[in-house]
Amino acid sequence: MADNPSPIDIQKALGGVDYPASAADLVKHAENSGADNAVLEALRGLPEKDYETPAEVNKAISNS
Secondary structure (H helix, E strand, C coil), X not given: CCCCCCHHHHHHHXXXXXXXXXXXXXXXXXXXXXXXXXXXXHHHCCCCCEECCHHHHHHHHHXX
């Protein structure tokens, strides 16, 4: 989808996350770090599973 946030914006919002992390943990961390709505919406759309790396999160978002 064209309106996905950039991988850089996503990783800024997720800085300091301990992986593996669940989709819910990623959303909570981004909310607490003040992520913008585009990043939060993208993270909320992730399938509920444990993500092993930041690259895996970016890949899941770019494929949604």
